[in-house]
Amino acid sequence: MRLIDVAHARSGDKGDSVNIGLIARDRSDYPLLVKEVTAERVAHHFAGVCLGEVKRYELPNLGALNFILTSALGGGGTTSLRVDAQGKAMGEALLFMEIDV
Amino acid sequence: MNTVRIANGQAFWGDSPAAPVAQVRGGDIDYLTLDYLAEITMSVLRKQYERDPDAGYARDFVDLMSEIMQECIERDIKVVANAGGVNPQGCAQALLDVAASKGISGLRVGVVTGDDIMAQLDDLESEGVPLQNLDTGTSFDEVRDRIASANAYLGAEPIARALADGANVVITGRCTDPGLVLGPLVHEFGWQWDDWDLLAAGTVAGHTIECGAQASGGNFQGGWRTMDDLAHVGYPIVEVSADGTFVVTKHPGTGGAVTTATVTEQLLYELGDPATYLSPEVTADFTALQVQEVGPDRVEVTGARGRPPTDSLKVSMAYSDGFQGAAMITYAWPDAIAKAELADSVLRTRLKDLGLPLRAIRTDLVGYNSVHGRVVPPAGSDQSEVVLRVSIWADDPDTVSRFAAEIAPLVMGPPGFTGLLAGGRMRPSRVMAYWPTLVPKSVVDPQVIVRDGV
Numbered sequence: 001m002r003l004i005d006v007a008h009a010r011s012g013d014k015g016d017s018v019n020i021g022l023i024a025r026d027r028s029d030y031p032l033l034v035k036e037v038t039a040e041r042v043a044h045h046f047a048g049v050c051l052g053e054v055k056r057y058e059l060p061n062l063g064a065l066n067f068i069l070t071s072a073l074g075g076g077g078t079t080s081l082r083v084d085a086q087g088k089a090m091g092e093a094l095l096f097m098e099i100d101v
Numbered sequence: 102m103n104t105v106r107i108a109n110g111q112a113f114w115g116d117s118p119a120a121p122v123a124q125v126r127g128g129d130i131d132y133l134t135l136d137y138l139a140e141i142t143m144s145v146l147r148k149q150y151e152r153d154p155d156a157g158y159a160r161d162f163v164d165l166m167s168e169i170m171q172e173c174i175e176r177d178i179k180v181v182a183n184a185g186g187v188n189p190q191g192c193a194q195a196l197l198d199v200a201a202s203k204g205i206s207g208l209r210v211g212v213v214t215g216d217d218i219m220a221q222l223d224d225l226e227s228e229g230v231p232l233q234n235l236d237t238g239t240s241f242d243e244v245r246d247r248i249a250s251a252n253a254y255l256g257a258e259p260i261a262r263a264l265a266d267g268a269n270v271v272i273t274g275r276c277t278d279p280g281l282v283l284g285p286l287v288h289e290f291g292w293q294w295d296d297w298d299l300l301a302a303g304t305v306a307g308h309t310i311e312c313g314a315q316a317s318g319g320n321f322q323g324g325w326r327t328m329d330d331l332a333h334v335g336y337p338i339v340e341v342s343a344d345g346t347f348v349v350t351k352h353p354g355t356g357g358a359v360t361t362a363t364v365t366e367q368l369l370y371e372l373g374d375p376a377t378y379l380s381p382e383v384t385a386d387f388t389a390l391q392v393q394e395v396g397p398d399r400v401e402v403t404g405a406r407g408r409p410p411t412d413s414l415k416v417s418m419a420y421s422d423g424f425q426g427a428a429m430i431t432y433a434w435p436d437a438i439a440k441a442e443l444a445d446s447v448l449r450t451r452l453k454d455l456g457l458p459l460r461a462i463r464t465d466l467v468g469y470n471s472v473h474g475r476v477v478p479p480a481g482s483d484q485s486e487v488v489l490r491v492s493i494w495a496d497d498p499d500t501v502s503r504f505a506a507e508i509a510p511l512v513m514g515p516p517g518f519t520g521l522l523a524g525g526r527m528r529p530s531r532v533m534a535y536w537p538t539l540v541p542k543s544v545v546d547p548q549v550i551v552r553d554g555v
Contacts, residue, residue, distance in 0.1 A: 021369025
């Protein structure tokens, strides 16, 4: 199963970092996200794209996780040569991740 | 007053010109808030101001106000906008001129200044304020002589002051986006500057609507297919109660939707540590927020918690950082990708022969793997077509121009050069880069003046 089957996401930029809000479509799947979508797995998923560290914050009240990927936007903002310079599609790239149920 | 209805009509400069008009005409609101300033907008406005001392603000805002000013004054809808750019006084004057020329009476423009610290940079440095890059830690010396603008993020306090002084339109320069919403709430409800949970609630309300329709069905990953009539998407409105509880909604008959999912996506947007959302007046904590649907297109948000803010203000500076250019050529079947890769290789060899001093060069195959890269691998490589995009970054515009001259000759490379996707030969575009830093609050002194029309 891929994350897209159980979660939705929105991403945005802060300088050269991108944040990805990952939200369980059904609140009962939140523990699954907590268990499966660790900072380490996200760093592995974005290897070669996120050149810095990945931090994860838990928001059980919203059934959501918030990830910060540092050094992920090729310099970020107006200096990046990336097609997706602001990381707007990176949340959807996270949803491609395979998880074990 | 039981609740205050605050509508967002503009998430960024260039957002829908119809949205703020629809917010005014689509139903009852008490406030219209408008955000015009992206991180590097100030440097562009400063250039305009240096050429013309009457310019340097968001001209679109004046055009909008000439359409809605009469109606807003008659219906007592107050407008709060960070449209002032580097010249809030000039922006206010333009509004007063509109009112005079249209015979509109009752305009009272509150002007917030004091965010522009460009003239203070030398003093700050000599006082030992490091001004180093907040994200990278890089020393300010690296960019000092290239700084084009420097503005502190003011908050809600000067906006609340302007409203208390009787303004019905408030114009600021650089200001936090949530401050545009918190200022009116403090003014309306008489919240105190140490009512931390209430200030946090108002900040969360502002965060929820600051990106316009992102709270109401726009850019909605969780269900974009199910959003009705995105062509007429309703921009969000918060109905805030004195206890800080608020309902996110939109005008009846508009497109999009307000659901727990659309609101939750927006709550998480551009969020860092959810327990520590920094702003000038309060540090907000999102970790006890509760979001629930209380009716069709009505989502209630409760549980904001706050604590005292830090002693610093964030400052956004912009500095000139070289030039960029990108070339795009479409190749098609057969072997579209192989042809694009050969063209890229020919181009790079020629650039190497020229010895051009490039700071960076990047090749993307648009339509194949340019966005997700290896994270979401392409299904196959027998594309019907692909766009070769080669972009460069250099210190000087001549290097970008010389690079540009190497693109058309690629017609003599692999077959099927279909022309330049972006039109004629590219022109170098100047890069304005962003320099975030912190200054002590004590060095910034927000000023408020209210100017009356006729």
